[in-house]
Amino acid sequence: MKQLTNKNSIGWLFVLISVAAITLFYFYPMFDALLLSFQSGMGANLEYVGFDNWSRLLNDPTLRQALINTMTYLMIQVPLMIVLALFFSVILNDPDLKFRGFFRTAIFLPAVTSLVAYSVIFKYMFSVDGIVNQLLMHLNFISEPIAFISDPVWAKVVIILAITWRWTGYNMIFYLSALQNIDRSIYEAARIDGANSFQQFIQITIPMLKPIILFTTITSTIGTLQLFDEVVNITGGGPGIQTISISQYIYDLSFKYTPNFGYAATVSYVIVILVVILSIIQFKVAGEKE
Amino acid sequence: MKKLKKTFIYLFLSIATIISIYPFFWMIVSMTNKSVDVTQGRQLPGTYLFENLRKLFDQVDMVTALTNSAIIAILSTFFTLFIASLAGYGFQMYRSKGKDIVFNILLLSMMIPFASIMIPLYRLFGRISQTAPIIGIDTLAAAFLPTITTAFFIFFFRQNTKMFPKDLIEAGRIDGLSEIGIFFRIFVPTMKTTYAAAAIIAFMNSWNNFLWPLVVLQSPSKQTIPLLISNLGSSYAPDYGMIMSAITIATLPTALVFFFMQKHFVAGMMGSVKG
Numbered sequence: 001m002k003q004l005t006n007k008n009s010i011g012w013l014f015v016l017i018s019v020a021a022i023t024l025f026y027f028y029p030m031f032d033a034l035l036l037s038f039q040s041g042m043g044a045n046l047e048y049v050g051f052d053n054w055s056r057l058l059n060d061p062t063l064r065q066a067l068i069n070t071m072t073y074l075m076i077q078v079p080l081m082i083v084l085a086l087f088f089s090v091i092l093n094d095p096d097l098k099f100r101g102f103f104r105t106a107i108f109l110p111a112v113t114s115l116v117a118y119s120v121i122f123k124y125m126f127s128v129d130g131i132v133n134q135l136l137m138h139l140n141f142i143s144e145p146i147a148f149i150s151d152p153v154w155a156k157v158v159i160i161l162a163i164t165w166r167w168t169g170y171n172m173i174f175y176l177s178a179l180q181n182i183d184r185s186i187y188e189a190a191r192i193d194g195a196n197s198f199q200q201f202i203q204i205t206i207p208m209l210k211p212i213i214l215f216t217t218i219t220s221t222i223g224t225l226q227l228f229d230e231v232v233n234i235t236g237g238g239p240g241i242q243t244i245s246i247s248q249y250i251y252d253l254s255f256k257y258t259p260n261f262g263y264a265a266t267v268s269y270v271i272v273i274l275v276v277i278l279s280i281i282q283f284k285v286a287g288e289k290e
Numbered sequence: 291m292k293k294l295k296k297t298f299i300y301l302f303l304s305i306a307t308i309i310s311i312y313p314f315f316w317m318i319v320s321m322t323n324k325s326v327d328v329t330q331g332r333q334l335p336g337t338y339l340f341e342n343l344r345k346l347f348d349q350v351d352m353v354t355a356l357t358n359s360a361i362i363a364i365l366s367t368f369f370t371l372f373i374a375s376l377a378g379y380g381f382q383m384y385r386s387k388g389k390d391i392v393f394n395i396l397l398l399s400m401m402i403p404f405a406s407i408m409i410p411l412y413r414l415f416g417r418i419s420q421t422a423p424i425i426g427i428d429t430l431a432a433a434f435l436p437t438i439t440t441a442f443f444i445f446f447f448r449q450n451t452k453m454f455p456k457d458l459i460e461a462g463r464i465d466g467l468s469e470i471g472i473f474f475r476i477f478v479p480t481m482k483t484t485y486a487a488a489a490i491i492a493f494m495n496s497w498n499n500f501l502w503p504l505v506v507l508q509s510p511s512k513q514t515i516p517l518l519i520s521n522l523g524s525s526y527a528p529d530y531g532m533i534m535s536a537i538t539i540a541t542l543p544t545a546l547v548f549f550f551m552q553k554h555f556v557a558g559m560m561g562s563v564k565g
Contacts, residue, residue: 018377019392106307120522228405250409265410
């Protein structure tokens with residue numbers, strides 16, 4: 001018995017540094033942000049102001065725009081990417097397909113780029129004299145170049161396209177590995193029962209992949225809610241604040257405008273609350289009991 | 291009908307491949323061309339590669355940025371692997387009710403968006419600056435310290451520890467090794483592939499990290515590669531050839547790791563789901 005408790009305490013030693021580091025670098029900052037959300041002032045001169053910051057949230061046009069933008073990215077980009085990734089994975093799971101490895105590597109390749117690097121490339125590709133405009137004009141789809149980056153709608157489209165380019169292959173790999181675990185005889189049986197490929201996809205593939213689809217949807221949602229690198233480097237949030245994300249707004253409030261840490265911390269809790277709510281909804285929709 | 295479907299599939303995959311690869315192609319081709327040629331849409335390799343590289347290393351402090359990024363990424367990877375594997379091993383091999391609860395609490399930190407802790411972290415390092423400026427604001431240490439362990443890597447190592455044969459531990463105990471000795475002498479050498487997979491992901495995360503370095507590193511001598519590229523990318527009169535050289539160099543390490551260690555690369559990515 002004595003040896004057992006001894007082993008138990010040795011176990012605690014193994015996890016000690018991690019527990020300390022995560023407490024210091026994650027949980028303590030969360031707590032500090034909560035305290036900050038009740039304070040106001042410039043830089044380090046803060047004083048408690050009660051719920052002022054929280055009521056300011058309700059009447060903040062920039063925050064409203066940032067929320068609308070982030071939700072737009074989320075609602076369009078995440079489903080688009082998940083469907084594309086599922087589609088690719090089902091096609092590439094066919095053992096009779098030629099050049100399977102090549103296609104898989106090619107589609108995954110964008111996932112090795114740094115967010116800043118690919119954002120800058122996309123910004124240039126979609127600039128007024130960029131390659132996309134040159135191509136579209138060459139094909140006679142348009143007669144005048146489109147100002148993708150400085151148009152409020154097109155700028156959002158470019159951001160959504162960019163994120164989809166970067167992450168579709170990444171998510172595809174998760175589905176491919178899950179597909180390999182599905183017993184092929186299930187499909188054989190379905191085929192004998194007369195199910196076509198679309199019915200097989202809806203009735204076998206989707207239900208079997210449900211846990212992994214849920215996982216990728218949640219990670220993509222959390223990722224999109226924190227969107228920063230792409231927006232800052234492709235559009236800088238512009239034109240005006242038409243593409244600004246919540247993370248960028250928090251950054252601007254803290255380091256670009258007159259520093260207002262208290263209000264920035266309050267806005268940051270909006271992301272936390274959204275992450276929690278959306279994760280719960282996704283779990284409920286997927287019917288997971290865990 | 292079946293043939294038509296096949297043709298459509300290959301056509302679709304080919305278009306997807308072109309879209310996926312084209313930005314890489316353009317990046318590499320533009321690296322060898324003059325800025326003017328890039329804006330005019332030149333799609334062929336040129337002869338301007340050395341000129342672009344010379345400009346990049348002369349006009350911009352590329353060497354400093356590369357060194358800073360490498361130092362931060364190597365230290366971050368080393369500490370993450372060491373600290374998170376200790377914890378993953380501890381949580382799995384010395385399971386107890388208390389540890390399971392603590393583990394689940396640590397997992398909650400994965401839900402915390404970085405933007406929501408960035409200001410408190412900045413304030414924390416501001417306070418550290420007053421007593422220990424060597425690890426405070428605007429130091430390379432501050433850039434990697436918050437990344438020395440994450441719940442993701444603890445989870446990753448714990449999942450992989452499940453596959454580690456318990457007999458080896460008993461054998462170690464019989465041989466008279468201490469508990470920590472067993473970890474270093476038996477666990478670490480046996481789990482090389484797990485460490486390789488984790489190292490790839492940790493290195494990539496750090497090498498590409500943008501927001502925290504942007505917040506905490508202020509002087510030009512502390513600039514990392516993503517900060518440098520972001521600065522170049524936002525200039526009003528961009529020198530495309532030079533910027534594409536910088537981007538290619540920045541992408542090279544992760545691309546090489548991917549091509550030469552594809553198996554570990556994917557294993558690291560998957561680490562978060564299996565088990």
